[in-house]
Amino acid sequence: MPAHNQTAPGELEDVRRFVNSWSIPNQTRIETDQLPQWASDSQAWARELSRCPLHPEDQLDTLLELRLALRESCANHDHDSEALNTWFDKVPLSAFIESIESVARLRLKPLQSTYRGHILALVANAIASGEWSRLKTCGDCQWAFYDHTRNGNKRWCGMSKGGPDGRACGTIAKVTAFRLRAADKARKAAE
């Protein structure tokens, strides 16, 4: 797995894309929200976000609130239950059994075919599988990435340049720390 691979496994990628509809692009460094535009263009929606279309009951305001809750959760998984239980109360999900290679697993799906239900069912299934805590937002640029590392302690979107999405925040943080240490050393030497 390349170090810059940030893609989430399976349909969880829909959630990552949804979360990243708000971002601070590397080129501009200006907070950018693409959700309103994509919500008004079904082709852009399918291309950028998900094959699951918007339902007439998916209000933009609700989606913005949901995205904020997911962003907060991805930034700090210690507070998952507070942020997400409210949403699981609001959006009904139903259970079904899925058999993969003769192993039966209990999965959740939305009771109504809304986009918010689609997203919340994916979050619920990822919590059950242990994948949710690996969907994180970068401590610097806040870009959402999936942590593929063995011990799951990645904090920045990318440790090296080369990823098409995201920037080398880990490298930038390391360089900044190195410069601070070097400046501190130089200052102490001069004293």
Ligand SMILES: [Zn+2]
């Ligand atoms: Zn970053």
